[in-house]
Amino acid sequence: MKEKVKKWGLFGVVLLVTMGLIVGCGTQGQDSKDKAAATQNNKTEVERESVDQFPVTITDDANREVTIEKAPETIVSIQTSNTEIAFALGLGDKIIGVSDYDNYPPEVEKIEKVGAQDINAELVLSLLPDMALVTDYHYKTHPDVLQKFEEAGIEVIVVGSAASFEDVYSKIEMIGEAAGSKTEAEEIVTDMKERLQTIKDKAAGAVIDKKKVWVEVSPAPDIFTTGQNTFMHEMLESIQAENAAGDQEGWVKMTEEEIVKLNPDVIITTYGYYVENPTAGVLKREGWAEVPAIKNGDIFDVDSDTVTRPGPRLIEGVETLAELIYPEIFKQ
Numbered sequence: 001m002k003e004k005v006k007k008w009g010l011f012g013v014v015l016l017v018t019m020g021l022i023v024g025c026g027t028q029g030q031d032s033k034d035k036a037a038a039t040q041n042n043k044t045e046v047e048r049e050s051v052d053q054f055p056v057t058i059t060d061d062a063n064r065e066v067t068i069e070k071a072p073e074t075i076v077s078i079q080t081s082n083t084e085i086a087f088a089l090g091l092g093d094k095i096i097g098v099s100d101y102d103n104y105p106p107e108v109e110k111i112e113k114v115g116a117q118d119i120n121a122e123l124v125l126s127l128l129p130d131m132a133l134v135t136d137y138h139y140k141t142h143p144d145v146l147q148k149f150e151e152a153g154i155e156v157i158v159v160g161s162a163a164s165f166e167d168v169y170s171k172i173e174m175i176g177e178a179a180g181s182k183t184e185a186e187e188i189v190t191d192m193k194e195r196l197q198t199i200k201d202k203a204a205g206a207v208i209d210k211k212k213v214w215v216e217v218s219p220a221p222d223i224f225t226t227g228q229n230t231f232m233h234e235m236l237e238s239i240q241a242e243n244a245a246g247d248q249e250g251w252v253k254m255t256e257e258e259i260v261k262l263n264p265d266v267i268i269t270t271y272g273y274y275v276e277n278p279t280a281g282v283l284k285r286e287g288w289a290e291v292p293a294i295k296n297g298d299i300f301d302v303d304s305d306t307v308t309r310p311g312p313r314l315i316e317g318v319e320t321l322a323e324l325i326y327p328e329i330f331k332q
Helices: 002-052 080-088 106-110 121-127 136-141 143-151 165-179 182-204 231-238 256-262 278-283 292-296 314-325
Strands: 056-059 065-068 075-077 095-098 131-135 155-159 212-216 224-226 251-253 266-269 299-301
Touching: 056 165, 065 155, 075 080, 080 095, 080 106, 080 131, 080 165, 095 121, 121 143, 131 136, 131 143, 131 165, 136 143, 136 155, 143 155, 155 165, 165 182, 182 231, 182 314, 212 224, 212 231, 212 256, 224 231, 231 314, 266 278, 266 292, 266 314, 278 299
Parallel strands: 075 095, 075 131, 131 155, 212 266, 266 299
Antiparallel strands: 056 065, 224 251
């Protein structure tokens, strides 16, 4: 009798565990269904919000009023920065054509290339996108091509050049509004502003031995740097560093003799993607041995796209510069 009780007791435990597993699996299955339904509902809600934004009238960077009746389902972007912005806005699945120089995000490698400064107009017309994101250069030099696009029913949005973070914010917001991603644009801009302000606050609140920074955007013999009204200048100001070429304007060519006289504490290069070991190249230059940056080995190469391309990754660029130039303050 006791043996039977033991067997039934053991059987009861097994039965309870089995039932628990069945119930648990059922619950997990239901949870998965609930999550899937919630995800679909959120997606539907976002799509509904996008539809509700239209029709919308924007003023593009050619100062043209453009009325867009409905959210575009297909987009061609003929500028690397515009493509990055579009992907950041969640429009990647709508991009069917990009510029010849697009390299980010990785998904662009599989998308049709439709030209650069010179647009492959026939290819774009064969793709027949709902919207084309072009540049002010295209607007000035290829008005006939853009007119053909518009006659074919393609909404042409001219996105101008940018020289500051504020310019970039406005580009993101304009593309977001035109393409039905206004909320996403606002979120991206808010995030960029908050992260930049965090950098500025940290720099302002620290005791900084201000460093002079030489920025080199192309190697010898034709060395170019960035003066005022460039992203790099604004980034250096944000972290309380001094731009060695701060008295220059825009993109400037300078000689090695002129650069050595500036006596920079830090040297930043941005061409490592096409020059092997740029740091070694700088270190080998004759007559540079007494430059503080050379003596201390403070030479760094950064991803050019994150410090010169007017898109969402600019904030990554300024964060990287802060850590490289003032590691004791920002690299914690």
